[in-house]
C-alpha cells in the first residue's frame with residue numbers, strides 16, 4: 363500500500379493521513395525498502411528537494427477554506443512541508459476553531475484534544491519513530507506550531523511546551539530506560555508533559571532556584587515549588603530542574619522526571635491569565651517527594667546546562683508560535699480592510715491602513731527568515747543559541763506589534779470578542795515573556811555577539 367502511494371505521487375484523501383501513516387509505519391508489515399522510500403519522502407521536506415504535488419491535491423477544497431496569504435512568499439513550501447502544513451491547518455480548522463472562544467472564556471484546557479492530536483502525530487513531532495513519534499525535523503515542527511497558533515495561540519503554546527520542553531528534554535538526555543518508559547506515551551498523546559524551571563522568586567535568574575533535591579540511598583527527595591508551569595495540573599509526566607549543589611553553581615542543578623501520582627507531588631494554584639487562557643498554567647509543589655536514581659536525566663549536576671540547550675529549541679518554537687499569531691492577525695486584517703467601507707471606500711485604500719499592512723507583512727517575513735535559519739541550524743545539530751534568541755526576540759515583538767495594529771485596523775469591532783483580533787492581541791504578549799523575556803534574549807544575543 364505504501365509503495366502504491368509513492369508510485370502514485372502519494373494521493374491521500376486527507377493530508378492528516380500522511381502523518382497517520384508515518385506514525386503507523388512501524389506497525390505495518392511493509393518491507394524495509396518501502397519504509398526507506400517513504401522516509402526519503404519525509405527527508406525531502408528537510409532538504410528542500412521538490413516533489414511534484416498532484417493536481418487533484420491542489421484542487422482540494424481544504425486549500426480554499428483558509429487562504430494562506432503569506433504562502434505566495436513562503437520559501438519553505440516544498441511539497442512535503444506543504445502536506446504537513448495542510449494537515450495541521452485541516453486539524454486546526456476542524457478540531458480547534460469552533461471552540462476557540464468557548465475555551466478562552468472559561469479558561470478550559472481541552473485535554474481530550476491533546477489525545478486526538480497525539481493520533482495525528484502533533485505531540486511527538488521530533489521523536490523518532492522507534493518511540494512512536496513522527497520522526498520529523500524542526501522545519502516541519504515550526505510549520506505545525508505556526509498553523510495551530512494561527513487559529514489558537516493557547517493550543518499552540520501547549521503543543522510547543524509539550525514537544526520542545528518536556529518531550530525533547532527526555533529525548534535529548536534520558537537514558538534508554540527513561541526514553542522507552544516515557545516517550546511512547548508522550549509522543550502518542552496518551553499523556554501531556556510539563557517542564558519546570560521557573561520558581562516564584564527566580565524567573566530570568568534561574569540559577570538562584572530554591573527547589574532542592576537531596577540524596578537518600580538510591581532515591582532523591584525533592585522539596586520546593588515550581589510556578590508558571592504549562593500543564594502543571596494535567597501533565598502526567600514532568601521534567602523538573604532542581605538544586606542538588608551550591609547556589610549560583612551552574613553545575614549545581616539536576617533534571618529529574620517525575621510522574622503524576624508520585625507521593626509528595628501535587629499541583630498548586632492555577633493562574634487566571636490575560637491571554638493563552640486555554641493553555642493550563644499552574645504551580646507544581648514537591649513535599650518530600652521521593653524520586654528514584656533512575657529518573658535522573660543525564661548526569662547529576664548537568665540540569666542547568668541541559669535546560670539552556672533545551673531552551674534553544676524551545677525559543678524556536680515560541681518564535682513559531684509568535685509568527686502563527688502574527689499571521690492570523692495579519693490575514694484577518696487584510697480581509698477586513700477590503701470589506702470595511704468608510705468615506706465610500708474600502709479602508710484598505712487609505713494609505714494609513716495599507717502602510718500598516720505593508721509593515722505587518724514585512725516584519726512577518728523577516729521573522730520567518732530568522733526562524734527558518736534557526737530551525738536549519740538546529741536540524742543540522744549546530745549551535746543555534748544566538749539565532750534562536752534572535753528569532754524568539756524579533757518574532758515575539760513583531761507578534762505584539764502586528765496584533766496591536768490589527769486591533770487598530772478593526773477599529774471598535776477589534777475591541778470586541780466577536781472578532782478574532784482581540785484574542786491575538788492578548789495571546790501575543792506571552793511570547794515576549796515565556797521561555798526568556800525579550801530583555802533576556804537581548805542579553806543572550808549580546809553575549810554571543812561580544813564573544814567574537
Ligand SMILES: Cc1cc2nc3c(=O)[nH]c(=O)nc-3n(C[C@H](O)[C@H](O)[C@H](O)COP(=O)(O)OP(=O)(O)OC[C@H]3O[C@@H](n4cnc5c(N)ncnc54)[C@H](O)[C@@H]3O)c2cc1C
Pocket residue numbers: 523556557558559560563564565566567589590591592593635638643792795796797798799800801802
Ligand atoms: C503563560 C506562561 C507559561 C509559562 N510556562 C512555563 C513552563 O512551562 N515552565 C517554566 O519553567 N516556566 C514557564 N513560564 C515562566 C516564564 O518562563 C517566566 O515567566 C519568564 O522566564 C520570566 O520570568 P519572571 O516572570 O519571573 O520575570 P522576572 O525574571 O522577574 O522579570 C521581570 C522583568 O525584569 C526583566 N529582567 C529580569 N532580569 C533582567 C536583567 N538581567 N536585565 C534586564 N532586564 C531583566 C525581565 O525582562 C522582565 O521584564 C511561563 C510563563 C507564562 C506567563
